[in-house]
Amino acid sequence: MESRSAAGTTSVRECPECGAAVPVDERYVDWCAACDWNVDPSAPDPEPGRIPAVRRRLAHAYGEQLAAEMERGGGRSRPVGRDAAALSAFALSLLVHGVTVVLAVSGLLLVVLGWDAGVQPVLGALLLGLAVLLRPRPPRLPKDAPVLYRADAPRLFELIDEVGTVVGTAGVDAVVVDPGANAAVTTYGWRAHRMMMLGLGLWEILPPQERVALLGHELGHFAHGDTRRGFVTGGAVHALATWFHMLTPIPSRGLLDWFVNAVTFLPRWAVYGLLVLLDHLTLRASQRAEYLADVSAAWAGSTEAATGLMDRMLIAPAVGPELRRESVAAGMRGGPSGREAREGAEQGLWERLAQRMGAVPEHEYERLRRVAARRGHSVDSTHPPTHLRRRCAAASGPYPAQVTYDEDRATAVAHELAPARAALAARVIRDHAG
Template sequence: MIRTADDTGGRPVSAAPCPDCGAATTGGGVYVSWCAACDWNVDPGAPDEEPRGRVERVRRRLARRHGEQLFAELREADGGESAGRGRSGRLATALALAVHGFTFALLAAGIALVVLGEGFHAVLGAVLVLLAVLLRPRFGSLRRAVAHRPVLRRADAPHLFALLDEVAGTVGTAGVSTVAVSTEVNASVESHGVRRRRLLTVGLGLWETLSPQERIALLGHEFGHYAHGDTRHGLVIASAFETLGTWAYALAPRPSESLFDDAANLMTAPFRLAVDGVTHLLDHLTLRQSQRAEYLADGTAARVGGTEAAASVMDRLLCAGVLERALEREAVAGRTRRSGRAAGEDGGPTVWERVARHAAAVPESEYERLRRRGERRGHSVDATHPPTHLRHRMITGRPVREPLLVLDAARAALVDAELDAARRTLARELSKG
């Protein structure tokens, strides 16, 4: 019997021999006990549920296949190539424009029928105009995107925005106009409105678990999407996906509760198949390119923040489920404490400090288990991302890069101070459930 220590303060736990090969098992305590020699119990839970809907299932299959193909193609590359548009990108743009063209054709036909027709034709024209309005290209609303979340602008956080501008400039793109803060184990940069103003969303569930240098790598990845020209981030294609999603929602089959429902489902079936077909084609034309952009953004993260920091961020994303469960436990526990304790106002550790400690205590053996489990499942964040274990292998398999930008402790403290009000607000909200 081998004595080891778990992550809960160094308490010894027993590591029994593997029942398959007899080697010493790894892990224990609050983590899964598994065998690194033969992979016994590396994936004790049920595989991830199959995504609902035919479109999403096809997306997942394409994501896994493209991710593996691109890994083989790019593993020897230096990470400096652009995602570009290429033939697939041009075809995707043409198809997206055709989707929008159909919407404008509906609008034109509807207006003509309203103006020139009478009776039924005028009513039909009004319906077509209404459909065109519902399916119009949407540019996204920055105001709605930041609703109910703490928001920072340049005047509120000059040190944070100076850092964001520096990272974006190093990557070769523009910075952001607004920063929103959430509790998520995630971060993202999105464009909104006709002017395409950029919004950075900082999920404290991830941000607070990262070192200053890992935060640089995370930001380098997010800005890297714009530097490499990820077409799915573009206005034309992104809005076409939204339009197709609206069509799919409107044409979804009704529950079969009467003959009328069956007849309606039968009548809409050809249109539903057509929408699914166009969506599949647009996915096929853009998913490979989007996955390439993810690999290139990972390369940018390693270039700006350094290989070690970029690989560490990938590990954090790999154990996102662990961190999300830690946040859920904090929310439950917070409801039993007074709100001051949840926000750290009584001198005790804050929610974010406890989550960060939990993340720091995750042993390397658990990261390795999650990588092997991900390799078995083909795990990825979503259909637009390559499998996470391949992204990690791509980063670590290339020559080690030293960071172009270094975030020292003094500057990191200034940035943290500007996030402190949002941190406290979200801690109180989390404690209230």
């Protein structure tokens, strides 16, 4: 039983499970709000492997507990990084890096002192190479994305500084702009300069106050000291993961393969145990930091903007396909007219993206919220489930906006981002248009 609307884009059908009316839109999944029929027809498979499985179990164990703790505290919690678990994780990380230092020193001594014996310099070079592979490496500024400094975008940096003051931290030294539907903060270089990565695929689809909430969330990670993002602990996780990969058993095709697997059995499980322990010590703190970053988003942009931002993150995975569709459509025409089509596709790309994402109906948002609640930590162990984050952000307030993104500021920031927007629009269209 189906009746099509006059517009021809929506219809109503009967739910095959409970008989309730199901609105149908050819752009989105058909599902029943009454019984959740077809609410999640394409659930992704979890990341394979023992380590991701352990992380998901730990995340699930901590998720509800942390949410309840945050709600009891009205969105407040102990500062991340000052408890016994964080100190233990830091000590364990130093131990891991100590092994890397021992490898480097031993390799250097074998190379320098062992020239009289043929095998020692070779062994020393191998140890030095392994130490280089395991060393902690600070991130660098990307060479393939626009990078803005204060002189390039004074009003954008003024906005970031104002949000930083509200959430209790300093601003950043550089803003890296890319086309993705994401945002992040980290440090770069040995002097740990601060960097914010700002994805236009997310920034352009956000209403004004949700942009402020986004900046508050990302700067909140600096304010609350997310230990996993630190140079020492993050480097130790990288080193242990590298060890585990190198010690993975090889297919046994002969006696030598069997011998190598037997020799590496105990070291492999020792590394695995250390990884699990480091995850156990840091995952709770990392998830708490995510909750606190959401509270920072509410402080800066308002509670309404913070929860709206989480909804917008639910549709962020659709940004990539939309940009690819634009690129492919522009590339389907060849010759001079094809060049004109590509140039036309570059102009107004971000505005068209914002218009399409802004047309997502509430029915689809509600489906995505239910999907997030169903999946929980089953796929992503690094972030608490969205429904818990929304609940905690709402419980912490309501907070009014402490930083406003008025029309004058929006116009100035858009002008400063214009060169990056044009360059990234051209890149997006070229990716598939050729």
